[in-house]
Amino acid sequence: MPAMARYLTAVLQNRPIAEDFYELQFNWPSQAPAPKPGQFLTIRTSQSSVPLLRRPFAFSRYDHEDGSARIIYKVRGAATAQLAGKRPFDAVDVLAPLGKPFPLPDSETRPILVAGGIGIGPILFLARALHAHSPALRLIVGARTAAGLPSQLSGEYGEVIACTDDGSFGHSGTVIDALRSYLSTTTLSTNSGESVLYLCGPEPMLAGGHRLALECGITAYVAVEQTMGCAVGACMGCAVRVLGPERYARACTEGPVFDSRLIDWRE
Amino acid sequence: MPAMARYLTAVLQNRPIAEDFYELQFNWPSQAPAPKPGQFLTIRTSQSSVPLLRRPFAFSRYDHEDGSARIIYKVRGAATAQLAGKRPFDAVDVLAPLGKPFPLPDSETRPILVAGGIGIGPILFLARALHAHSPALRLIVGARTAAGLPSQLSGEYGEVIACTDDGSFGHSGTVIDALRSYLSTTTLSTNSGESVLYLCGPEPMLAGGHRLALECGITAYVAVEQTMGCAVGACMGCAVRVLGPERYARACTEGPVFDSRLIDWRE
Amino acid sequence: MDLTVQIGRSELYNPLGVASGTFGYGSEYEKLIDLNRIGALYTKAVTPEPRPGNEIPRIVETPSGMLNSIGLANVGLQRFISDKLPFLKSVPSAVIVNVAGSEERDYFTVVETLAAEDAIWGWEINLSCPNVKCGGLALGTDPEQVRMLTASLRRLTEKPVIVKLTPNVTDITTIARAAEDGGADAVSCINTLVGMLIDTDRQRTVLPGATGGLSGPAVLPVGLAAVYRVSRAVRIPVIGVGGILEPDHALQYLLAGAAAIQIGTANFIDPSIHQRVLEAIEQYAAQHEVRSIAEFGRLLR
Amino acid sequence: MDLTVQIGRSELYNPLGVASGTFGYGSEYEKLIDLNRIGALYTKAVTPEPRPGNEIPRIVETPSGMLNSIGLANVGLQRFISDKLPFLKSVPSAVIVNVAGSEERDYFTVVETLAAEDAIWGWEINLSCPNVKCGGLALGTDPEQVRMLTASLRRLTEKPVIVKLTPNVTDITTIARAAEDGGADAVSCINTLVGMLIDTDRQRTVLPGATGGLSGPAVLPVGLAAVYRVSRAVRIPVIGVGGILEPDHALQYLLAGAAAIQIGTANFIDPSIHQRVLEAIEQYAAQHEVRSIAEFGRLLR
Numbered sequence A, B: 001m002p003a004m005a006r007y008l009t010a011v012l013q014n015r016p017i018a019e020d021f022y023e024l025q026f027n028w029p030s031q032a033p034a035p036k037p038g039q040f041l042t043i044r045t046s047q048s049s050v051p052l053l054r055r056p057f058a059f060s061r062y063d064h065e066d067g068s069a070r071i072i073y074k075v076r077g078a079a080t081a082q083l084a085g086k087r088p089f090d091a092v093d094v095l096a097p098l099g100k101p102f103p104l105p106d107s108e109t110r111p112i113l114v115a116g117g118i119g120i121g122p123i124l125f126l127a128r129a130l131h132a133h134s135p136a137l138r139l140i141v142g143a144r145t146a147a148g149l150p151s152q153l154s155g156e157y158g159e160v161i162a163c164t165d166d167g168s169f170g171h172s173g174t175v176i177d178a179l180r181s182y183l184s185t186t187t188l189s190t191n192s193g194e195s196v197l198y199l200c201g202p203e204p205m206l207a208g209g210h211r212l213a214l215e216c217g218i219t220a221y222v223a224v225e226q227t228m229g230c231a232v233g234a235c236m237g238c239a240v241r242v243l244g245p246e247r248y249a250r251a252c253t254e255g256p257v258f259d260s261r262l263i264d265w266r267e
Numbered sequence C, D: 001m002d003l004t005v006q007i008g009r010s011e012l013y014n015p016l017g018v019a020s021g022t023f024g025y026g027s028e029y030e031k032l033i034d035l036n037r038i039g040a041l042y043t044k045a046v047t048p049e050p051r052p053g054n055e056i057p058r059i060v061e062t063p064s065g066m067l068n069s070i071g072l073a074n075v076g077l078q079r080f081i082s083d084k085l086p087f088l089k090s091v092p093s094a095v096i097v098n099v100a101g102s103e104e105r106d107y108f109t110v111v112e113t114l115a116a117e118d119a120i121w122g123w124e125i126n127l128s129c130p131n132v133k134c135g136g137l138a139l140g141t142d143p144e145q146v147r148m149l150t151a152s153l154r155r156l157t158e159k160p161v162i163v164k165l166t167p168n169v170t171d172i173t174t175i176a177r178a179a180e181d182g183g184a185d186a187v188s189c190i191n192t193l194v195g196m197l198i199d200t201d202r203q204r205t206v207l208p209g210a211t212g213g214l215s216g217p218a219v220l221p222v223g224l225a226a227v228y229r230v231s232r233a234v235r236i237p238v239i240g241v242g243g244i245l246e247p248d249h250a251l252q253y254l255l256a257g258a259a260a261i262q263i264g265t266a267n268f269i270d271p272s273i274h275q276r277v278l279e280a281i282e283q284y285a286a287q288h289e290v291r292s293i294a295e296f297g298r299l300l301r
C-alpha cells in the first residue's frame, strides 16, 4: 500500500451522471501516489462539525496525463449533499489513497466485474484498468431503474450487461440473476480456474456473488462498505466479520477488498 | 408591536459595503407588517445544527415600493459567514418583525443619531425615516478605520459627522467624543428639551451616550444587543440589567430600544 | 390513528409537548405557533417568589447545542396567577406547571396554591435544574429524597405528577424508580447536562456562573439512551425530551420507549417543527400500521 | 515558552496528547502525522487477553459528535508486546498504556507484565469504558473502589498513574478525589458519555448493543465543565479531553485548569489539528505573557 496523506486539492468538474449520482473530478496532486482500482479516499465536506466525520468514497478513475482523479457518488445524506454543491475551483480536503486495491488477474484469467448501486465507481475503475489486458472482460452493472444507470457505460468498457430491478433497461432483475445466467450460458463454470469475480455493491449482492463463486469454484473479490472513523486502521470502527479467531478485520486497511471466502457472511 | 411571523423569503442582493460589512436585501412578504426603525429580525442561516440558533439583525432599510427590506451586518462568526455566502434567489428563513421600534421625536425635537460598528444599520434606517421630517437631524457615525465606514453615507441623510478611531477619515476619535463636541458647539445643552439622542453600537458607547445625555438633561434611546434564544420573550435569555425591582428586562420584546435611564449601566 | 396519551388518570390529546423554559407561559408564541398542535404546554418553572434570574449573558451557543444559565427566572406564584393563568385558561393544550424551588417547602407551596386551578392539567416537578445552587442539584440526584418529595406532592394533588429527571447522575434508572415508588404518574427526561464554555479572548467563562445547562441536538443521543433505559426500568410513562430538531428525532424517542415527547431548544429555531413532527408521527404510524402512540415502542426490535 | 508538563516525577515534552482508542498503537498514523508533535501517545486500551470487540456497526455519527461501540477491541497483552511495542519504542512521544479489563485482576496483570518495559512512560487507567458490560461502568463510578484499585496499582509501578474519569456520574469530583487519595499522579477527563441513536427505517438501535460512547465537539462543554470542577477539587494535574476540534477548544481546556490535553475524535477528521493546536498555544502564551503551561489556568478570571 503506497503511503497516504492529506491533500487540499481543487474540484475540476462535478456533474450528475444518473439519477442522484454525481461524478466528481478533482486535481490529483503530483506528489501523491497513483490510486489503484479498489482503493478509496475520505473527504471532509464541511469545515463545521456537521457533518463531522470524513466520508469514504472509492476512486472511479485516475488519469495520469491530466493529473486528475474521480469518484462517483450518490446523494444520501448531509455529506453527499454538500459534495453535490461543490463547483469547479472549490477546495476538497482528501485523505488518500487508502485501502488495498483489487488484486489483478493474470493474463489467462477472465475477469467478470459486477457493480450494483454505489458500487459502480470502483468497478468502472477496474474495468478501465483491465480493458486493454483482458479483452474477455465482462462487466455487469445494475440499478433499480434505468434512470439509476450512468449513461456513458456502453462502448468505453467493451460489452456491458446492464440490469434493472424493474426491467426498465437491459436485463430485468438483479446483477446476481444476470451473473448466474451469464455463468450458466458460458462454459465458464467448467473451466473454473480461468475466471475471477470482482464485486462491489450492497451486502446482499456481495453475499449472492460469493455463493455463486463457491458453486462454480471460482474466486470472488468483494469491496465492502462499513462506517468508518479513522480510515487508517487505528480505531477498529470499520470492522467486517471474518472467519477465524480474530473474528473481525478492518475494512479500511485490511480491505476494503477481500477474498469473499474470508468473510463471515452470516446474517 | 405588529404581529411577527416566520417567512421564507428570497435574497435580492448581498454586497459588501465596507470592510467586513455587507448589506443584505431581500424580498419583504406583502402580508408582513412593515418593519420600523429599531426593530429586528432573526435569521436561520443553515439547515444543519451548526450554527444552531437564529441570529438577530436590525433592519437597516425598508422599501415599501419594491417590497424589500435590508440589514447591514458584519462577518463575525459562523452564521454571518454563511450569510455572506448567500446569493440572489437563495432562500432566507426570517422571523420578523421583532422588538420595539425607536420612539419617534415630535416635530419640535431635534434628533441626534449616533452609530458605532454594527449599530450602523438601525441608525441609518431611523435617519432615513426622520430625514424628511427633521431637517435639523444630525447623524454621527463611527468606525475603527476609514475602511469600516460605508461609502454611500454622505448625501443620503443630510450632513454626516464621520469619526474614525485612528483618524483615517473624518473626526479622529470615538463617536462619543464627536457627540460631546457637537453638543458643546451648539446651544443644544441649554435648550435641552428640544433634543433627543438615538444610539446604537457597542456597550461602552451606549453608556457614554447615556452619561452625556444625563449631563445635558436630554433623553437618550439606546438599541442594545444581547445573545438571544427565542427572540419572542419566552426564554429570558436576552436579559438586560435594568433599574427597579425586576432587575432584568428582555431585549427581544421589552427592547431592543430602551430609554437609557431605565438601564443599569454598572460594569 | 389515535394520538392520545394516557398519563395517570388523565389524557393528552397528542404526544407533542413544548419543554419548560423554552415556551414561556404560552402567550409569547401565540402568534407564531398554532397552539392546537401542542398537546402539552410545560410552563417556565414557577417558584413561590419571583426570581430575577442569573447574571448576564445567559446563553451561549456550543457545537450543535446551547448552554443556558437562566436560573429559574420567573414571575413567581402571585403574578403567575394574576398575569399568566388567564391566558393559559384559553389554550387548548394541557397546561403543565413546571414546579421548582430551593427547598422542599417551595414545591409544596406552588402545588398547594395552584391545586384548585382548573386550567392546570398537571405538574412537572423540576428536581434537576443545574443552575440553582442550593438544593436543586443534590435534590434530584438522591433516590430517597426524590421518593419522599414525590410522595408528599402526591398527597397534595389529584392531578398528574410528572417528575423531571436530570441526566447528571450515575444511574438515572434508580432516580426514575424512586419517583415511581413515590407515586409519580410519569417521568420526563432529560433536563440539561452540566456544561461550560470559555471565552479565551476575555479569559472568562462565557457564563458568569461558570457552568450552565446544555441542550439542543448535541444531547440527543444522551436523551435517547436515558429514555431507552428508564422506559425499561419503570412501568409509568416516560416523556422524552432533549435535542429534538427534526421529526425523525421525535420518532426515535417514541421507538426508544417514550410515551410522549417535548420540544425544547427547537422552539427557538424552527416554528414549523411542531407541525412537521405531528405529520411525521401520523405518516410513520400509517406506514408501520401502528394505531396508537403506545405501540411505537413495540416497533423497536 | 516552556511546553513541558510535569506529571508525578516524570515530564511530557509538550501538553498535546492523542486520546486512547483514536490513535491505535501509533504506527497507523506514522505516515500522516509528525509524531514529534505528540507529547503523549495514549494507546488503545490493553487487556490481558485479545478482544475481538463488539458487534457491527460500531460507529454512527450524531449532531456534532459520534457514538462508538468498539468495546475494547484490542490485540491483548502478548501481541501488544510482540507486535506493537517495537514500534512504540521508536516514537519520540511519551507512550502511555491505556489499561482496561473486566475485573480488578486484569488491571494488575497488564501493569505488572509491562512494568519493566522502558518504552512505556506511564499508565492511563480506564475505569470508565461504557461499552464493557461487567465491571467497567460500576468500577469507575464508586469512589471507594476507585481509591482501592488506584492504591493497588500504585504499589505495582513507579511510573505515572493517570486515572481516566467517566462523565457518567453524579459528582465527578468525588471520583477524582478518590483517585488522588489512592495515589494517582493525575486524572484525565472525560471519557465518552452514554448515548444512543435509533434507525427509524430499520426499527433498531443503530448500535447492536443499543448504547455507545458519545465523543466529539458535542461533548466539549461537558468536558470543560468537568475539567474546571475537577481541577478545583484535586491538587494533582488534570488532563483535559473531550470534543477538541479547533485550537481554541484546546486553549479553553488549558484555561479551565487542564495541565495537558488529549485530542480524540479530531484525529479522524483533521490531521493538521496537532500542529495548529501547538501553534495556537505558543501564540496565546506569547500574547498573554505566559511562560509555562501551568500558568494558563491562572489566566482565567
Ligand SMILES: Cc1cc2nc3c(=O)[nH]c(=O)nc-3n(C[C@H](O)[C@H](O)[C@H](O)COP(=O)(O)OP(=O)(O)OC[C@H]3O[C@@H](n4cnc5c(N)ncnc54)[C@H](O)[C@@H]3O)c2cc1C
Pocket (backbone or CB within 6 Å): A040, A051, A053, A054, A055, A056, A057, A058, A059, A071, A072, A073, A074, A075, A076, A077, A078, A079, A080, A081, A118, A119, A121, A122, A224, A225, A226, A227, A228, A229, A251, A256, D061
Ligand atoms: C470503502 C468505502 C467506499 C465507498 N465508496 C463509495 C462510492 O464510491 N460512492 C458512494 O456514493 N458511496 C461510497 N461509499 C459510501 C459513502 O461513504 C456514504 O454514502 C457516505 O458516507 C454517506 O454520507 P452522507 O452524509 O451523505 O449520508 P449519511 O446520512 O451520513 O449516511 C448515509 C449512509 O452512509 C453510511 N455512512 C455514514 N457515515 C459513514 C462513514 N463515515 N463511513 C462509511 N459509511 C458511512 C451510513 O451507514 C448510512 O447508511 C463508500 C463507503 C466505504 C466504506
Ligand SMILES: Cc1cc2nc3c(=O)[nH]c(=O)nc-3n(C[C@H](O)[C@H](O)[C@H](O)COP(=O)(O)OP(=O)(O)OC[C@H]3O[C@@H](n4cnc5c(N)ncnc54)[C@H](O)[C@@H]3O)c2cc1C
Pocket (backbone or CB within 6 Å): B040, B051, B053, B054, B055, B056, B057, B058, B059, B071, B072, B073, B074, B075, B076, B077, B078, B079, B080, B081, B118, B119, B121, B122, B224, B225, B226, B227, B228, B229, B251, B256, C061
Ligand atoms: C437586537 C440585535 C440586533 C442586532 N443587529 C445587528 C446588525 O444590524 N448587524 C450586525 O452585524 N449584527 C447585529 N447584531 C449582532 C448579531 O446578532 C451577531 O453579530 C451575530 O449573531 C453573530 O453571529 P455569528 O455566528 O456570525 O458569530 P458568533 O461567533 O456566534 O458570535 C459573535 C458574537 O455575536 C454574539 N451572538 C452570537 N449568537 C447570538 C445570538 N443568538 N443573539 C445575539 N448575539 C449573538 C456573541 O455574543 C458573539 O460575541 C444584533 C444583535 C441583536 C441582539
Ligand SMILES: Cc1cc2nc3c(=O)[nH]c(=O)nc-3n(C[C@H](O)[C@H](O)[C@H](O)COP(=O)(O)O)c2cc1C
Pocket (backbone or CB within 6 Å): B229, B235, B237, C019, C020, C021, C022, C044, C045, C068, C070, C072, C098, C126, C129, C164, C190, C191, C192, C214, C215, C216, C217, C219, C241, C242, C243, C244, C262, C263, C264, C265, C266
Ligand atoms: C433556555 C432554557 C430554559 C430552561 N428552563 C427550564 C426550566 O425552567 N425548568 C425545567 O425543568 N427545564 C428547563 N429547561 C430544560 C428543557 O425543558 C429541556 O429539558 C432541555 O432543554 C432539553 O431539551 P431540548 O434539547 O429540546 O432543549 C430549559 C432549557 C432551556 C434551553
Ligand SMILES: Cc1cc2nc3c(=O)[nH]c(=O)nc-3n(C[C@H](O)[C@H](O)[C@H](O)COP(=O)(O)O)c2cc1C
Pocket (backbone or CB within 6 Å): A229, A235, A237, D019, D020, D021, D022, D044, D045, D068, D070, D072, D098, D126, D129, D164, D190, D191, D192, D214, D215, D216, D217, D219, D241, D242, D243, D244, D262, D263, D264, D265, D266
Ligand atoms: C473510537 C473510539 C475508541 C475509544 N476507545 C477508548 C479506549 O479504548 N480507552 C479509553 O480510555 N477511551 C477510549 N475512547 C475515549 C477517548 O479516549 C476520549 O476520552 C473521548 O473520545 C473524548 O474525546 P474526543 O471527544 O476528543 O474524542 C475512545 C473514543 C473513541 C471515539
Ligand code: FES
Pocket (backbone or CB within 6 Å): A227, A228, A229, A230, A231, A232, A233, A234, A235, A236, A237, A238, A239, A250, A251, A252, A253
Ligand atoms: S476506520 Fe478506523 S480502523 Fe478502519
Ligand code: FES
Pocket (backbone or CB within 6 Å): B227, B228, B229, B230, B231, B232, B233, B234, B235, B236, B237, B238, B239, B250, B251, B252, B253
Ligand atoms: S431571547 Fe428569549 S426572552 Fe428574549
